[in-house]
Amino acid sequence: xxxxxxxxxxxxxxxxxxxxxxxxxxxxxxxxxxxxxxxxxxxxxxxxxxxxxxxxxxxxxxxxxxxxxxxxxxxxxxxxxxxxxxxxxxxxxxxxxxxxxxxxxxxxxxxxxxxxxxxxxxxxxxxxxxxxxxxxxxxxxxxxxxxxxxxxxxxxxxxxxxxxxxxxxxxxxxxxxxxxxxxxxxxxxxxxxxxxxxxxxxxxxx
Amino acid sequence: xxxxxxxxxxxxxxxxxxxxxxxxxxxxxxxxxxxxxxxxxxxxxxxxxxxxxxxxxxxxxxxxxxxxxxxxxxxxxxxxxxxxxxxxxxxxxxxxxxxxxxxxxxxxxxxxxxxxxxxxxxxxxxxxxxxxxxxxxxxxxxxxxxxxxxxxxxxxxxxxxxxxxxxxxxxxxxxxxxxxxxxxxxxxxxxxxxxxxxxxxxxxxxxxxxxxxxxxxxxxxxxxxxxxxxxxxxxxxxxxxxxxxxxxxxxxxxxxxxxxxxxxxxxxxxxxxxxxxxxxxxxxxxxxxxxxxxxxxxxxxxxxxxxxxxxxxxxxxxxxxxxxxxxxxxxxxxxxxxxxxxxxxxxxxxxxxxxxxxxxxxxxxxxxxxxxxxxxxxxxxxxxxxxxxxxxxxxxxxxxxxxxxxxxxxxxxxxxxxxxxxxxxxxxxxxxxxxxxxxxxxxxxxxxxxxxxxxxxxxxxxxxxxxxxxxxxxxxxxxxxxxxxxxxxxxxxxxxxxxxxxxxxxxxxxxxxxxxxxxxxxxxxxxxxxxxxxxxxxxxxxxxxxxxxxxxxxxxxxxxx
Numbered sequence: 167x168x169x170x171x172x173x174x175x176x177x178x179x180x181x182x183x184x185x186x187x188x189x190x191x192x193x194x195x196x197x198x199x200x201x202x203x204x205x206x207x208x209x210x211x212x213x214x215x216x217x218x219x220x221x222x223x224x225x226x227x228x229x230x231x232x233x234x235x236x237x238x239x240x241x242x243x244x245x246x247x248x249x250x251x252x253x254x255x256x257x258x259x260x261x262x263x264x265x266x267x268x269x270x271x272x273x274x275x276x277x278x279x280x281x282x283x284x285x286x287x288x289x290x291x292x293x294x295x296x297x298x299x300x301x302x303x304x305x306x307x308x309x310x311x312x313x314x315x316x317x318x319x320x321x322x323x324x325x326x327x328x329x330x331x332x333x334x335x336x337x338x339x340x341x342x343x344x345x346x347x348x349x350x351x352x353x354x355x356x357x358x359x360x361x362x363x364x365x366x367x368x369x370x371x372x
Numbered sequence: 373x374x375x376x377x378x379x380x381x382x383x384x385x386x387x388x389x390x391x392x393x394x395x396x397x398x399x400x401x402x403x404x405x406x407x408x409x410x411x412x413x414x415x416x417x418x419x420x421x422x423x424x425x426x427x428x429x430x431x432x433x434x435x436x437x438x439x440x441x442x443x444x445x446x447x448x449x450x451x452x453x454x455x456x457x458x459x460x461x462x463x464x465x466x467x468x469x470x471x472x473x474x475x476x477x478x479x480x481x482x483x484x485x486x487x488x489x490x491x492x493x494x495x496x497x498x499x500x501x502x503x504x505x506x507x508x509x510x511x512x513x514x515x516x517x518x519x520x521x522x523x524x525x526x527x528x529x530x531x532x533x534x535x536x537x538x539x540x541x542x543x544x545x546x547x548x549x550x551x552x553x554x555x556x557x558x559x560x561x562x563x564x565x566x567x568x569x570x571x572x573x574x575x576x577x578x579x580x581x582x583x584x585x586x587x588x589x590x591x592x593x594x595x596x597x598x599x600x601x602x603x604x605x606x607x608x609x610x611x612x613x614x615x616x617x618x619x620x621x622x623x624x625x626x627x628x629x630x631x632x633x634x635x636x637x638x639x640x641x642x643x644x645x646x647x648x649x650x651x652x653x654x655x656x657x658x659x660x661x662x663x664x665x666x667x668x669x670x671x672x673x674x675x676x677x678x679x680x681x682x683x684x685x686x687x688x689x690x691x692x693x694x695x696x697x698x699x700x701x702x703x704x705x706x707x708x709x710x711x712x713x714x715x716x717x718x719x720x721x722x723x724x725x726x727x728x729x730x731x732x733x734x735x736x737x738x739x740x741x742x743x744x745x746x747x748x749x750x751x752x753x754x755x756x757x758x759x760x761x762x763x764x765x766x767x768x769x770x771x772x773x774x775x776x777x778x779x780x781x782x783x784x785x786x787x788x789x790x791x792x793x794x795x796x797x798x799x800x801x802x803x804x805x806x807x808x809x810x811x812x813x814x815x816x817x818x819x820x821x822x823x824x825x826x827x828x829x830x831x832x833x834x835x836x837x838x839x840x841x842x843x844x845x846x847x848x849x850x851x852x853x854x855x856x857x858x859x860x861x862x863x864x865x866x867x868x869x870x871x872x873x874x875x876x877x878x879x880x881x882x883x884x885x886x887x888x889x890x891x892x893x894x895x896x897x898x899x900x901x902x903x904x905x906x907x908x909x910x911x912x913x914x915x916x917x918x919x920x921x922x923x924x925x926x927x928x929x930x931x932x933x
Contacts, residue, residue, distance in 0.1 A: 243432030244461075244540045286427060297425040297434060313553065343425065362396075362405060363418035370419075372395045372553035 189351030196346055196355065203271040203281040212273050213259070213346075223258050232272035233262045236291040241298040247311040248301040257299045260340040264289045303338045303369070304329075315371050323358055323368055332357065332368070398555040402476060402488075410496070412477065413487040422465070422552075424481040430465070436479045437468040444471070444504050447511040449626040450673040453523040454514040463512040463545040466552065472501040499621055510619040510628060516544040516574070528576050536562040537573045544574075549619075558604070566605055568612030575613070579693030579710045584608070585615055587695075592646050599640045602630075608646065615641065616691060627672060634670060635663040638685045654799045654810035661688075661808060661816065676712040676720040678733050681740040687711075688730050688807070690723075701790040702726040702770060707807065716770050718756060728769050731793050732756045745814065746823060748874055749894045749907060750882045758876035764888040766877025769793060775890065777914065780841040796836060796875075823870040825898045825924075829863040837869050853915040856933040865924055871898040872909075886911055894921065902927040 191197055191209060199209045215230035223229065238261075240250045253261055262268050266288045269279025282288075289296055301307075308314040317328035317336075324331040332342040343365060345357045352359050360366065395401055395418060399408030402421045406412075424436035442458040444467075459467055468474050475493040477486030485493070495501040502509055514520075516539055521527040530539060537548055549570060550560040557564045564570065568586065580586055588608035592599055602618055605611045616637045622628040629637045635655075644650035655663065666682035678687070685691075693710025704711070704727045712722035713729030714736055724730055735741055736756035743753050752758055761771035772788045781787065798804070798818040800811040808816040815821075819835040827833050831843060838846075849859040861867045869875075874893035883893065889911040901907040902922040906929070910918050918932035 241431065241434075245433060245538075289426060295426070295428040295431040295434070361416040362403065363416075363420070366417075366419040366423070367394075367396070372419075 189348055191347045194348035194355065196348065198270075201270075201281075203269075203279065212270070215274065224255065226256070226259060229259060230273050231259070231262045232268050232277060233258060234265050234267045236261070236265050236267045238265070239292045239294045241294050241296060246298070248298060248303065248307055250298040250301045253293070253300045255300060255334055255337060255339055256341055257339040260344075260346070261289070265291050267291065297343075299339050299342075300337055302336050303333055304336050313371050314369055317369070320368075323364065328369060338369075393554045393556045395553045398553075398560070400552055400555070400560070409490075410476065410492055411489055413489050415477075415486045420479055420481060421476065421486070424479070427480065429480060433462075433465075435465055436481050437465065438474055438478060438480070439464060440468050440471055440473050440504075443473075444506050447507055447509060447625065447628075450671050451627065452511065454511060454516070454520055456511045456514045459506070459513045461513060461540045461543055461545045462547045466546040466550070467502070469495055470500060470502050471495075471504050472497070473504065502620060507625045508620070508622040508628070510549075512545050513543055515542050517542050526575065526577050528574050530574075533573055538562075548574075565603065565612075565614060566610050568614070571613040571617075577692040579690065582695055583691075583693055584695045584706075585691055586612055590641075590646050590648070592641075593644075595645045596643060597640050599646055608641070633664075633667060634684045634686065638689075638691070649805035651805060651809050654804065657799070657810035657812050659812070659814050659816045660810035676714050676722065676733055678738050679740075681734070681738070683734070687733065693723075701792045701795070702728060704730070705806075714756065716756060716760065726770070727792050727794065728759065746870060746874075746895050747897055749896055749899075750874070750878055750888070752876075752879050752882060754879075755876055757879035757881060758874075760877070760879060763877045763880045764883050764885040765891045767791065767875060767891070778841075780845040782840055782842050785840055791840075795839075821870070823868050823895070825868065825871065826866045827868050828866050834862075834869055851915075853933060867898065867923070871895045871923070890917075899923045902929055904929065 197209050198204045198212050199207050204212060211230060213231050214228045216228060219228040219230060220226060220233065221229070222233065238253055240252065242250065263270055263283055264287060266283050270281045270283060271279035293299075303314070303317050305316045305318050308316045315328065317333060320328050322328045322331035329336065332338070334341065341357075343357060344355045346355060348355050350356065350358055356365055358365055358368075396405070397407055399406065399410070401407065401418050402411050403416050403418045404412050404414055405416065405418075420436060422436055423434045425434060428434040428436060430439060444458055446456050446458070448456065469476055472495045475485045476495060477488050477493070479486065506512075516527075516530050518529050518531060521529040530542075533539070536551070539545075539548060549562060551562050552560055554560065561570055563573070572580075585608060590608045591606055599615065600606070600611050603611055603614045605614075608615060616630060617628045618630050619628060623631040624634065624637070631637050631640070639652045639655075641647050642649065643652035654660070661683045663684050666684065669680055669682040670684040670687060672686070688708055688711060690708075690710035695706040695709065697706035697709070699705045704724050708724065708727060708730055710723045711730050712720065712733070713724035713726075714732035715721045715726075715729050716732075718737055721729055732755065736754050741753055744751070757763075759766050759769045763774075765774055767773065768790050769792070770790075772790065776787050778787050781789075785791075794807055796818060797808040797816050798806060798811070799809045799816075800813055800818055811817055813820055813836075817836055819839060820832055821836040822833040829847060831838055834843075847854075847859050847863050849855045861872070862869070872894060873891040875891060877891065878888040878893050887908050887910065892909045892911075894907065894909075896907075899907065900922045902920060904920075906920045907922075908920050910920075910930075912918060912932065916933065918930050919928045920930050921928050
């Protein structure tokens, strides 16, 4: 029941976002309704289903796409203070298409799809050339690093703090920067404009 | 409570970069909003010129530029122990702009290069374009570990180096000194170079703590060349290392000195414009230690014994050690502290204990050492042998002289006194700086010393000798010895002191205590063998001796006094 309330609350927020910002997934890069590999012509179905959802990922929102079982090479750097583990949480949902190991059309129980992601959107299983994800970003990390803002007190530019608006249980995930539903209408499905590097400089105190 | 909330809200409204220095207001903000001259025409993103969140290369730190490759000429020096490889790590990232080979706007995440104003593509020529020739830049991309520190001997063990100096996987990279995101101390330095603060985090030069070059508050008087052209500092102490060294675009690559002509690194301050003494003026005189005549021969790694003839300031001075502490002969003074030399036995010493050990570097066992201007009965140009304390006679440089009865000595000098080489060999003129820099007199003598035959005696003719030896005692006459020897020859025959005396000494390997006491070693241009072909002096005890020779046409045959 609680999950259902959460879902409705979420949908309501999405609805509000549509109304207030005038942007939605329809027509965005994530609108696959006219792709040949999606004969249903539905938009949401590639990722979501109202029934029989995959609940193997915690808090997965009625997941309908086959998940990847890949093991990833994660980002590392001599100046990195965060502990970067294997992608978890909702980032795994993104990677179920973007790591290129699972066909785009492997949704709704299908496992023999043949269309795979390509181009810049293909991150692969080597995530060492990508911004790290699935790491705890808290006041301690900010203090240790010295080049990050304290997420619990710093404004995200989205209404509240970084912690409240952009992190998922204190972790930074793909969705910290990307709004898969194109709520803000910014290119590359960013949560907000990166003009003047505003998105980067939300967290990075450089 | 409400006030606190309002304050919190206000805090959110203030742009975060106001709290601390940010890349946004540095010249590394290459976006259209950047404060520098070099910036994009319309691109607003700041991070993009270096970083991308996806598909970066090299991977860390999410790099967005091409790798310029391995095409660099590397710093090298005879005194570096580090193994300096082609730039890697973060240094190669810096060089992807700062070597001037890749367009500033060429980033991986954009299909076409970002346009720069003024039609700029690559880094314009100037100090920030290091080029692919890194031989004149502080080395980077070398392992800096405890072993290197131990091998070098003048580096801080990196286990004792702390933030903000950061090594990258044990290697020193550009980022050890520069933080490309923050420009608090100019040139994006991580801490100030004032008082050599940055340099001394790693460099621990012997003697530096007490060096005048670290501690002097002297300022530039504004004349001549700006000695501190690459710093904003106004005293010797503030400039510290950078008085002489330039970490980038150095004039003399090895050891990163300001100027290629070694002496200019010294003389642009020691010309009366910063230092109180004007050494450059001394070097305009006729007889000098000619530091101008040699270029790139001196090497800091050379042995104490100079094998290839040259002279540079650093042969006698250690700029990391010099100060103005005084000492008494024969001990080395602060000016020459920390220099290597050759001791009286011919062995290497580092540092020297006695001043003469510095002179012995060139004037003793060196194969190409200068020769004496006087042709003598006993030839010896090795001053180490001339001053040996086992000699039949010698001026007291390394130990008290052999003659216990020298009545001409002017107090406070006594028969047990020691003197410096530089008491005789030094710049002429009252108030001139100490040391044998330059003189109007041959052999860089501090006072006139006439060696020509038939010189009418005067104070000025033998001014050098008379500094220590009382003129009246020498030529005033009185007893038999004075009348027959000095008064007779110097004032009546107009013979110079140098005709009979060899002022350095006579080596025991050639002379003996019968014929060569009292520095007797004849100038054979003046004193000749007699008609029997004989030329010698014999010591017959106190104030007694006899000569067998021919001088001024007169034969002496065992002529005694």
